[in-house]
Amino acid sequence: MKEREAFRELVDRFGACESVEAIGLGGSRATGKADASSDYDLYVYLRADISIAQREEIFAGLFQVMEYDNAFWERxxxxxxxxxxxxxxxxxxxxxxxxxxxxxxxxxxAQNAYTTCLWNNLL
Incomplete structure (x- = not known):
């Protein structure tokens, strides 16, 4: 599956989840400044958490590697x-x-390092 198709499929799968309110793309992919080494920064806005089991279903067949629930800055x-x-x-x-x-x-x-980050991502 091509990169754009896989990304679109991922967004569609998240969009089908009842607890998902909105989905946003950030970073260089959103600003049109991506290059060959750019990653995707996908923001999933939730009314309720999505369990790891549900996320495993969403991710099925799209990824070669996945790490769950990293929490250095955010979940x-x-x-x-x-x-x-x-x-x-x-x-x-x-x-x-x-x-x-x-x-x-x-x-x-002000909040530590996130004073305008969350607001900017939402906009």
């Missing part, structure tokens, strides 16, 4: 499509995002 899965292109899939709960944005935008309280 994410990191993988490599079967063609070798890497992807970071970040999960954001709508309620948590709403609270974070209220804290920054309305209450004017």
């Amino acid at each position: 994410e899965d990191d993988g490599i499509f079967t063609n070798g292109t890497p992807i970071d899939i970040l999960y954001r709960r709508i309620d948590d995002l709403d609270q974070s944005l209220r804290h920054v935008v309305i209450d004017h309280q």
Whole structure:
């Protein structure tokens, strides 16, 4: 499966999940500045968590490698499509995002390294 087809299939599979509110593409792929070594930065906005078992079903046949529930900055899965292109899939709960944005935008309280990142990704 070609890279674009695999990415489209992944987005379609996430889109079919009841708990997914929105899906966004970030980074160099979203800005049109991607090169041959660029990864995908996919943001999945959720009303409720998607279990690892559900995510394994979503990812079936699309990746050669997948790491689940990395949490250095945010909760994410990191993988490599079967063609070798890497992807970071970040999960954001709508309620948590709403609270974070209220804290920054309305209450004017800076957050460590993420003051405008979440807002910019959402826009």
